Amino acid sequence: MKHTLEKEERLKSRKLIERLYNDGNSVKAFPLRMVFLQTEHTSNFPAQMGVSVAKRNFKLAVHRNRIKRLIRECYRLQKEIVYDNLDKPYIFMISYIGKEEWKYDELFLKMEKLLTLFINEVKKIQDEV
């Protein structure tokens, strides 16, 4: 699998984002938090993702940009965890809830944990249904 992250794979629609925050469930692996929702979206990929960093925790735009780039990079290199295990289309948003910047290696491991948690959660919900 190619580790790309194109426009189609990113969450763009304001309407979908609004629905996501209203109806979505969430999983946590500090300093990351994911809100997800099973729904149709605008592309053929298994999932669309977005990234957010609160202005409250990082006042400077430079720091927010840096963290968003790190998160995107971690997701890009591990997205097969998600893509290989989903039957239905999902959208999700990954937020950074820490107050300080983490190193890349540590963040990479946390991302792996977060994505695994997400997959387990999805399977659990499907089993219940």
Add this chain to the structure above:
RNA sequence: AUAGCAGACUUAUCUUAUCGACUUGUUUUGCAAGUAGGAAAGUCCGGACACCAAAGAGUACGCAUAGCGGAUAACAUCCGUCCAACGUGAGUUGAGGACCAGUGCAACAGAAAGAAUGUACAGUUAGGCUGUAGUGAAACCAGGUAAACUCUAUGCGGUGCAAUGCCAUGUAUAUUAGAGCUUAAGAGUUACUCGCUCGAUUCUAAAGGGUAGGCAGAUAGAUUCUAAGAGUAAUUUUAGAACUAGAUAAAUGAUAAGACUAGACAGAAUUCGGCUUAUUAGUCUGCUUUUUCU
């Protein structure tokens, strides 16, 4: 040489490898090219541009600016110059229009700083008036103060690209236009005057509203550099040359290794000229003080 003053300029880590993002071009899932700032920041001034008769006209109020002259699209910016204060000096700073329009205010001293008339002495006919002394920067037809009200001169409508225009999708009446009927007093804006706008119901016609879906606006411009001319200068005229970040839940990156003087402040969002603030490493020019030598 030392201490200092003023001004100008450069830089804003680099190289290689792997994996990616956005735009454009090829053309096909590849390839090529380009891809943050000097402050992109604060949003403090001034414009361009767009829309809004609830936008206009006059008065009042309010706000801003304030020696003089000039530059500019414009400015609270910039240049020149006078004056004042500070500094040995180079220079720095300036809330530097007007108290013969009115009102107010004034430490200490002093009887009193203006609805006052004291004390002592002298002059004069008593009352009273006049003069002198004493305090103070200033003692009555006087002066100071406008970072006091005020006056003068000049300028000022509002909202900001989520402006605005077009297309698509699409549901139901909250929209618009015209006509008929009833009412003509009232309401709205900016304090007032003028102006302007506004009702309920019926019928007819049209396509609005919402969804922030797409395209345009939106990246070449009061641009930068060089030369010559004008000007003390800011700046300007002419000629030549150069320059494409353009995203929109928002690209311009991540990791590894190496190098050096060991990398600061910090991320475009319609756009331009300034100001202010943050900050890395350095270079150059002019000048001043003190000391030494010729």
